[in-house]
Amino acid sequence: xxxxxxxxxxxxxxxxxxxxxxxxxxxxxxxxxxxxxxxxxxxxxxxxxxxxxxxxxxxxxxxxxxxxxxxxxxxxxxxxxxxxxxxxxxxxxxxxxxxxxxxxxxxxxxxxxxxxxxxxxxxxxxxxxxxxxxxxxxxxxxxxxxxxxxxxxxxxxxxxxxxxxxxxxxxxxxxxxxxxxxxxxxxxxxxxxxxxxxxxxxxxxxxxxxxxxxxxxxxxxxxxxxxxxxxxxxxxxxxxxxxxxxxxxxxxxxxxxxxxxxxxxxxxxxxxxxxxxxx
Amino acid sequence: xxxxxxxxxxxxxxxxxxxxxxxxxxxxxxxxxxxxxxxxxxxxxxxxxxxxxxxxxxxxxxxxxxxxxxxxxxxxxxxxxxxxxxxxxxxxxxxxxxxxxxxxxxxxxxxxxxxxxxxxxxxxxxxxxxxxxxxxxxxxxxxxxxxxxxxxxxxxxxxxxxxxxxxxxxxxxxxxxxxxxxxxxxxxxxxxxxxxxxxxxxxxxxxxxxxxxxxxxxxxxxxxxxxxxxxxxxxxxxxxxxxxxxxxxxxxxxxxxxxxxxxxxxxxxxxxxxxxxxxxxxxxxxxxxxxxxxxxxxxxxxxxxxxxxxxxxxxxxxxxxxxxxxxxxxxxxxxxxxxxxxxxxxxxxxxxxxxxxxxxxxxxxxxxxxxxxxxxx
Ligand SMILES: Cc1ncc(C[n+]2csc(CCOP(=O)(O)OP(=O)(O)O)c2C)c(N)n1
Numbered sequence: 001x002x003x004x005x006x007x008x009x010x011x012x013x014x015x016x017x018x019x020x021x022x023x024x025x026x027x028x029x030x031x032x033x034x035x036x037x038x039x040x041x042x043x044x045x046x047x048x049x050x051x052x053x054x055x056x057x058x059x060x061x062x063x064x065x066x067x068x069x070x071x072x073x074x075x076x077x078x079x080x081x082x083x084x085x086x087x088x089x090x091x092x093x094x095x096x097x098x099x100x101x102x103x104x105x106x107x108x109x110x111x112x113x114x115x116x117x118x119x120x121x122x123x124x125x126x127x128x129x130x131x132x133x134x135x136x137x138x139x140x141x142x143x144x145x146x147x148x149x150x151x152x153x154x155x156x157x158x159x160x161x162x163x164x165x166x167x168x169x170x171x172x173x174x175x176x177x178x179x180x181x182x183x184x185x186x187x188x189x190x191x192x193x194x195x196x197x198x199x200x201x202x203x204x205x206x207x208x209x210x211x212x213x214x215x216x217x218x219x220x221x222x223x224x225x226x227x228x229x230x231x232x233x234x235x236x237x238x239x240x241x242x243x244x245x246x247x248x249x250x251x252x253x254x255x256x257x258x259x260x261x262x263x264x265x266x267x268x269x270x271x272x273x274x275x276x277x278x279x
Numbered sequence: 280x281x282x283x284x285x286x287x288x289x290x291x292x293x294x295x296x297x298x299x300x301x302x303x304x305x306x307x308x309x310x311x312x313x314x315x316x317x318x319x320x321x322x323x324x325x326x327x328x329x330x331x332x333x334x335x336x337x338x339x340x341x342x343x344x345x346x347x348x349x350x351x352x353x354x355x356x357x358x359x360x361x362x363x364x365x366x367x368x369x370x371x372x373x374x375x376x377x378x379x380x381x382x383x384x385x386x387x388x389x390x391x392x393x394x395x396x397x398x399x400x401x402x403x404x405x406x407x408x409x410x411x412x413x414x415x416x417x418x419x420x421x422x423x424x425x426x427x428x429x430x431x432x433x434x435x436x437x438x439x440x441x442x443x444x445x446x447x448x449x450x451x452x453x454x455x456x457x458x459x460x461x462x463x464x465x466x467x468x469x470x471x472x473x474x475x476x477x478x479x480x481x482x483x484x485x486x487x488x489x490x491x492x493x494x495x496x497x498x499x500x501x502x503x504x505x506x507x508x509x510x511x512x513x514x515x516x517x518x519x520x521x522x523x524x525x526x527x528x529x530x531x532x533x534x535x536x537x538x539x540x541x542x543x544x545x546x547x548x549x550x551x552x553x554x555x556x557x558x559x560x561x562x563x564x565x566x567x568x569x570x571x572x573x574x575x576x577x578x579x580x581x582x583x584x585x586x587x588x589x590x591x592x593x594x595x596x597x598x599x600x601x602x603x604x605x606x607x608x609x610x611x612x613x614x615x616x617x618x619x620x621x622x623x624x625x626x627x628x629x630x631x632x633x634x635x636x637x638x639x640x641x642x643x644x645x646x647x648x649x650x651x652x653x654x655x656x
């Protein structure tokens with residue numbers, strides 16, 4: 001029986017030898033599969049897509065896929081993406097960031113890209129830790145967790161990345177986990193179709209630097225944790241405030257029509273044309 | 280006939296950028312560079328270009344690099360503190376070989392320093408501020424006309440060599456108003472980045488075509504290649520292999536240094552028979568020239584070399600001058616930054632004297648004259 005080649009092979013670079021740099025059990029690979037399936041279902045061509053990433057384990061993703069790819073600096077991927085999108089609006093710009101990348105060093109760019117509501121699909125792969133640099137705490141690490149840089153427990157409360165994006169002005173905000181691979185794919189698909197700044201947070205696992213610190217000793221255990229702690233809107237309705245404590249809300253959290261940067265820019269261009277300014 | 284205009288240095292930078300077909304500008308406000316942003320905010324949208332006020336200088340240069348990768352000639356402008364924030368991305372543009380222009384209008388530092396006064400304190404920051412061993416091109420205008428011409432050339436060099444180019448202006452020049460007659464567009468020669476001749480299927484993005492400068496497709500043109508700040512192989516993929524990293528970094532330097540002879544952009548005045556020569560750049564070169572003229576009127580054999588390009592340092596032209604000098608005098612508005620370069624190439628050829636000013640006031644011709652008389656004895 002002829003085996004059908006998986007759709008992701010259409011998008012993997014054949015010139016780059018695998019294996020990838022990711023550790024066994026890392027969630028980024030599962031996310032990559034979902035991203036490629038979502039892109040395959042969209043109507044964007046490979047030439048049209050620019051995939052931009054920051055620095056970190058998640059950031060390495062751009063190396064392996066056959067799009068216009070840009071691996072930038074730590075925390076600044078959105079700034080490069082802004083330049084690309086404004087200079088060539090016909091390109092579909094997708095940005096992949098780690099949690100530290102997006103909301104620690106890149107926090108300022110993150111809120112301003114959302115505020116401008118510039119047409120970029122951004123994805124934050126939140127593993128709750130700095131993977132690449134060996135397990136320091138990130139702004140997404142929960143309170144009290146012991147990490148290599150918080151040996152006595154984390155003193156800092158964590159960000160709710162989705163609420164941050166919402167408050168800053170993002171058109172579309174959603175959350176999923178790598179356990180919910182199909183769900184994750186559908187949300188990415190929705191984000192790709194939506195105008196304006198969209199942000200999908202993907203709860204992922206780093207068994208090497210995070211799991212061990214919180215007593216989840218394998219990727220499987222961490223993914224079971226995702227399964228058991230994620231609640232959809234429907235499920236959430238049946239739960240009390242107390243029962244919702246510590247749970248992760250997944251699904252589309254914000255989906256609203258607000259003018260995008262591009263729309264305002266087009267209006268400006270039109271009005272300048274009307275005035276027929278002489279150069 | 281050329282139109283004569285009264286222009287400020289910063290305005291001339293904008294005119295130069297537009298003449299060079301700059302399509303994208305991102306910046307964060309900072310004195311004494313802000314007029315460049317103000318003018319760009321007005322001009323670019325009218326020309327279907329893009330202006331964006333970024334959230335900080337890191338974002339400014341990030342956006343500029345992104346726009347350039349998408350095919351738009353791009354620029355940013357800043358001053359000392361903002362220039363420091365840009366260093367990480369200057370490093371990125373250098374290794375990823377992305378053409379871009381950065382105008383740094385120097386003001387008194389360190390830190391917030393003396394914000395609206397002139398200085399030349401960022402010479403070494405322009406050369407070595409960014410991390411890692413990297414090549415850089417730094418141009419220094421000393422007049423409003425040169426703010427125009429050197430901004431055009433900054434674009435040309437950045438496109439030609441696929442490298443960031445810094446225009447190192449200073450508050451004095453930036454806010455100076457002078458009468459200038461700018462060339463018309465058909466008198467300006469523009470250089471565009473090299474483009475691949477081969478189709479995407481056989482294109483190897485970072486292969487040296489012999490010039491050291493690989494052709495550069497824009498995103499969206501069908502080439503789908505990888506751009507990264509990691510050391511990469513010819514295909515653009517990360518590598519740590521010494522036999523790939525070493526030639527790669529050397530190529531980055533060599534693509535510029537192989538043309539060093541063409542980059543000796545300096546102007547000499549009264550150097551035919553001079554034995555005491557001034558080497559200066561930026562606004563100080565103006566005071567230098569006035570001092571030289573005064574000295575000549577008194578019969579002193581004094582000359583001037585004005586540096587229009589600071590880096591790569593024009594060793595050939597400078598050492599030539601040293602051969603015929605007994606003394607070189609380097610006046611500058613810092614504690615001695617370009618004089619270090621002068622001393623480095625001097626190798627005992629002549630005597631090097633310095634005249635430094637860090638009070639963030641211009642160096643006056645009289646002060647230079649005073650020093651000349653002192654040296655002359
Ligand atoms: C300016 C700068 N500071 C620090 C670093 C070091 N660094 C690289 S990746 C990283 C954190 C990565 O964590 P995260 O963004 O959460 O991504 P992950 O590796 O977990 O996917 C840090 C601190 C850097 N590359 N650049």
